[in-house]
Amino acid sequence: MKLSSKTIKRLKSKYGNWALVTGATSGIGREIALKFGEAGFNLVITGRRELALNEISTQLFELYRVEVLPVKGDLSKHQDVEKLIEGTRHLNIGIAVLNAGYGTSGKFTSADLEQEMNMLDLNCRALLQLSHHFANKMKTQGQKGAIVMMSSIVAFQGVPNAAHYAATKAYVQSLGEALAIELKPIGIDVLTAAPGPVKSGFADRANMNMDLTLKPEAVGVPIIEAIGRRNTLLPGSLTKFLVYNLRMTPRWAKVLIMGKVMSGFTKHQAA
Numbered sequence: 001m002k003l004s005s006k007t008i009k010r011l012k013s014k015y016g017n018w019a020l021v022t023g024a025t026s027g028i029g030r031e032i033a034l035k036f037g038e039a040g041f042n043l044v045i046t047g048r049r050e051l052a053l054n055e056i057s058t059q060l061f062e063l064y065r066v067e068v069l070p071v072k073g074d075l076s077k078h079q080d081v082e083k084l085i086e087g088t089r090h091l092n093i094g095i096a097v098l099n100a101g102y103g104t105s106g107k108f109t110s111a112d113l114e115q116e117m118n119m120l121d122l123n124c125r126a127l128l129q130l131s132h133h134f135a136n137k138m139k140t141q142g143q144k145g146a147i148v149m150m151s152s153i154v155a156f157q158g159v160p161n162a163a164h165y166a167a168t169k170a171y172v173q174s175l176g177e178a179l180a181i182e183l184k185p186i187g188i189d190v191l192t193a194a195p196g197p198v199k200s201g202f203a204d205r206a207n208m209n210m211d212l213t214l215k216p217e218a219v220g221v222p223i224i225e226a227i228g229r230r231n232t233l234l235p236g237s238l239t240k241f242l243v244y245n246l247r248m249t250p251r252w253a254k255v256l257i258m259g260k261v262m263s264g265f266t267k268h269q270a271a
């Protein structure tokens with residue numbers, strides 16, 4: 001999938017030619033970074049793994065000759081979020097894709113609390129700090145800005161067996177929906193992207209056996225195309241099918257249905 005020249009022109013004339021993608025070393029973030037690179041955007045990219053970060057930086061430069069600023073850091077750590085903010089203050093970043101995140105699954109009582117708190121710090125706290133920083137920065141940059149927040153299909157109801165991960169994404173979804181309205185009058189577009197299962201590093205880290213997965217290539221371009229056009233995007237047909245078909249279902253029943261889906265994804269954990 002390729003971005004259309006019309007989309008590229010629209011995005012550049014509105015937001016300038018610098019974009020930031022957190023969690024660009026793998027999966028959805030990597031795909032989004034590559035598509036921005038292909039479209040000629042200069043990029044700030046982040047991740048914890050230096051090798052993977054160098055690899056995608058080189059790829060972006062060699063393939064598309066764009067400027068790339070790789071920032072290595074663990075965004076669950078406050079000081080690394082600060083480092084990213086300080087290291088990008090001199091750039092007019094017009095599009096900030098806050099994608100870095102991970103999931104957990106399984107029985108809540110067996111969860112490693114340290115890991116859950118770390119996930120909360122990355123999925124919610126870092127996203128809050130970065131969106132607050134970039135919203136304020138974009139407000140004064142003299143061009144429009146866009147913030148993309150990575151939500152999930154699990155954000156729309158509680159999900160037994162991934163209760164805390166779903167709660168972190170409900171936070172993201174709620175924050176994004178509200179800011180899309182609140183920040184519009186000051187020239188900042190906010191998009192929350194809520195994909196269903198995507199084949200990436202996610203499932204391994206979350207210890208989920210997911211089926212019906214989409215490739216990152218199937219969600220990257222739709223997410224970029226929705227910037228400035230939509231407040232929430234449900235990329236992928238399974239996501240649309242589940243969310244639209246369950247629209248009239250009472251919330252308590254949705255919780256049970258999503259619990260069944262998640263039991264399937266985590267069945268192997270009982271063995």
Ligand SMILES: NC(=O)c1ccc[n+]([C@@H]2O[C@H](COP(=O)([O-])OP(=O)(O)OC[C@H]3O[C@@H](n4cnc5c(N)ncnc54)[C@H](OP(=O)(O)O)[C@@H]3O)[C@@H](O)[C@H]2O)c1
Pocket residue numbers: 022023024025026027028029030046047048049052073074075076099100101102103122150151152153194195196197198199200201202203205
């Ligand atoms: N895959 C799915 O089914 C799915 C569905 C809905 C939503 N999502 C969301 O989509 C986003 C991207 O996930 P993905 O599927 O692309 O997974 P992925 O392949 O595991 O990619 C996650 C990215 O986040 C970075 N990251 C992880 N922990 C980090 C930390 N502590 N500090 C900084 N960066 C960190 C990783 O880089 P390093 O390892 O180099 O740090 C990697 O680049 C996440 O927010 C996820 O919750 C995924």
